[in-house]
Amino acid sequence: MNKIRVTFRSACCILLMLMLILTAGPAGAEVKPNNPAKINPAKIKDIKALLHLIRLEEVVMLAAENTLERFFPILKKATAQNNQVISETVFAILKSSTLSMVKRQISAKDGLMDRVVPLYNKHYTHNEIKTLIRFYETPLGKKVTALRPQIAKEGMVVAEEWINFLEPLLVQALARSLEKEGYDIVKRPPS
Template sequence: MKKAVIVCALFLGISTFSQVKESKIKELIILTEVDKLASQEVKQNIGKYQKAYPGASNKFWEEFLKEMSPEKFADLYAPIYSEYYTESEIDDLIKFYNTSAGKKMMEVTPLILKEGMKAGEKMGKETVSKLMKKID
């Protein structure tokens, strides 16, 4: 009987720990807006899906977009985050993203990525041009 109680207590403790960690992960996902970005990505690429499934009705696509909600992406990503981050690291990330530096990072990262993409595109064109002259 004592063994059964101990085993149950261990499983309940692990389950509670997992629920706490999952809750923190979802907080981080919402804080960093990963859930919203994933949902927006689906909306931006809906045309590709529609081409792949041309027989689907407008009603189908309306329902599809409802199903691809930020909340569902938070649920989807939580176990992935759990695989890569410890609970302590999640706590640290939440603290960071609540600081002024963390908030600024959230604000400027899309701008940095956009500029980086332009710079990479320019570098690619220059490299192609240089190699075409060199090889031809």
């Protein structure tokens, strides 16, 4: 029987890497549903206005900050296991630099906004974009956008709780699947 040492974190990291590789497509490939040069400039302007109204930048920054808050403790633990020490100051610099770069790249040429415009162009007519803008300028639309970051933040907490609920179920399911295929799972004591 083959023996594999598996920790839940290493299994999750491997699964995450596989998902990123599989969903990224061929190396260097860009996903561009429509050629932005062929999009009516007035429609581009309206799509960008809509993206501003729905607070895309704020939601992306919230997601980036949340990701960093979860990533840095994992990185800190990994570096500590290799007898390396990274101070809180270094982590603060890394976080600040990362968030600053992400914020700049959202609106930069070929940044997130420019990459999202073709998606909206593909799925919405110019009249639909204008209708959405009118909606987001109404009291209800403003409430939807005002609450979006808070709902996203609370949704991340719900997602984290759900992942914690799924963790033991996933570990058991993975162990059963691997054992069924002839692998003997050697459990590490908690570190």
